[in-house]
Amino acid sequence: MDDDVRQPAPGLLQLGSGVTAVLEAVRSAGGRPFLVGGCVRDALLTPGRRPADVDVEVFGLGLDQVAAALKTVGRVDEVGRSFSVLKVLKVRRDGEDLDVSVPREDPTTPLREAARRRDYTVNALMFDPVTEEVVDAVGGLADLRAGVLRHTGPAFGEDPLRVLRGVQFAARFGFRLAPETAQLCRDLLPAYAGLPTERVWGEWRKVAEKGRHLSAAVAVLVDSGWLATVPQLARLSGVRQDPRWHPEGDALTHSRLAADAAAALADEAGLTGDDRTVVVLGALLHDLGKARYTQHRADGRITSHGHAEGGVPLVEELLTSIGAPAAVIARIAPIVREHMTAITTGGRPSAAAVHRLARRLEPASITEWSLVCGADHAGRGAGSGPNPTTSWLEVAASSEVHQRAGRPLLRGRDLVALRLTPGRQFGVVMRAAVAAQDDGEFVDHAGAVAWLARMAADGRLAQLVASAPDADRG
The missing domain is CATH 3.30.460.10 (Beta Polymerase, domain 2)
Structure with a gap:
């Protein structure tokens, strides 16, 4: 002493x-x-x-x-x-x-x-x-x-979870591993399989809820060898990107920088708890699909068409493996699927397009999606640019989309009133009603009923019902 x-x-x-x-x-x-x-x-x-x-x-x-x-x-x-x-x-x-x-x-x-x-x-x-x-x-x-x-000291190895604690300390404070500790962590990698997922998620949750240095957290995962515990993310290492859009380096480097940007944006927005988790992990994982969808063209260009939608199963797989709650996974997945929407659509979106996006994003919000997209564009090193979703947020606010798409205004009892029998035909009609609602053809229940009456009067409702496969016509 x-x-x-x-x-x-x-x-x-x-x-x-x-x-x-x-x-x-x-x-x-x-x-x-x-x-x-x-x-x-x-x-x-x-x-x-x-x-x-x-x-x-x-x-x-x-x-x-x-x-x-x-x-x-x-x-x-x-x-x-x-x-x-x-x-x-x-x-x-x-x-x-x-x-x-x-x-x-x-x-x-x-x-x-x-x-x-x-x-x-x-x-x-x-x-x-x-x-x-x-x-x-x-x-x-x-x-x-x-x-x-x-x-x-030697007692460190008694609980392998301490490696993941190091990851979350790096995320919170920007720490790095000492070389001898990194080696010990590599020796402990086989013990990861025996850790309960609830303990694993406890550390990842702190990474997402409290972390401001996600690049440092990933660096600890790399140095410790524990990046292998999230193989979907590990596969991004060495995946080249088109330098015109991504001069920062490979897909893992981009994911690290995007997650750093997401943490800063989430803090600026005052997000905490699961809301912050959705944005930070959404940014870290948004490009998982690039490991499978990146192609090197004969003209030297590098593309990754389809990586947004194709990455969703990988995101769900990774988050499930680390014990993330189903409600969190359900919010991150559609954000990943839609993170290219603002780029591929181009121009100022219509109110209908924003409504449809909000519907596809549920249960995530337009704001959460926007923050992840903004982090994606801020995480490109010298190629970083402004958030491409600004106009989408403006249209969302002006058209009263706000955070999430509203509930369908047409109700099942409205179809029953026209003597339609519940079944597959209900689904066809309700999907058409939701599309009309998102297109702004009606804004309240009375308008939805009037829309249905017009559909019935001009024969379009009968055509919809007839298009339902194996429908019970009633």
Whole structure:
């Protein structure tokens, strides 16, 4: 412990009433509490912020003694007892969540040994609330200054998920892997298959919800060898693009830059949670189809016709493999399918075209689609350009499309009123009604009924019904 580096840091952490109460209770029981992990790391990166999540590690007391001390503060949940982790419930004050732990081996464990049980050195920094010093037992301060992710010791390999934690730390802070840690991560690659998908998604979700340096995250995937865990993305490495449109390099480079741009655009738009996830991952994965659809023509041009629609199965496959929720996949897939629409259509779109696009994008929104398209064009290095969807957003606003296409205005009971029998013919008529609605032929239910009456009067409804395969004419 004499070898530990202590750096004075008065006022580093602004502690609320919940944390203060826990620290006082532990000290009163004879323990030595330290703030550890992310709250210390984040305070050093951005001083002056009050941490929302606080980890406290207690030395000098056994697990039962800590539990007894904390009962004076609030209810204690001991579900993590096998891991020597206690979660203090109902001690949420000033927006603080508290996790309290003791060293797994022994409450008398030296600080250095406890620090070496953590994943990366930048997460093994401790803050002594009594002396107001940062305690650095494993070189975390130097690595934090250098932006390096270095494993603390042999215990790193006990949980292979720590590699993906490194990916999300890179996404959030722009960190890179130390060479020896990259090698250890490569050695751990076979263990990926045994990780539960819910844990895998937990790290990817943080990448998408909190990441601002997606290029750094992909770099960690590459250096660690764990890009192989998402083979659909890995196949973009080395896929050449037409330098006229993509001077930045191969398709993987473009995907990284587009994801960086998407994170910035999502933040500008104030997106959080699943909304941000859809935009960031939509941008990262939008060109997966290029691995299959890129062609090198005899005249030297490189094309990828069909890659947008062809990439959808690959996107769904990748997202499913990392445990993404079905609702998130359902929003990303149509954005990927439609990300070339504004380019291939050309000119200012009609209101009908925007309505039809909104319908195809459901359950994603026009805004989410626009942000991904904007990121696509901003992620081309020297070839970056303005968002090609601006006019689409303008038309959407003026024609009251807003975020998502409206529900079909014609209803099944309207068809029943004309004595049509439910069946395949219903689907044919309803699709025609939706197309007419998107074309602006009617804007409310009364208009939809009037449209149907006109269709019946001039014989077009009968023609539609007759076109239904094997329809029951009624």
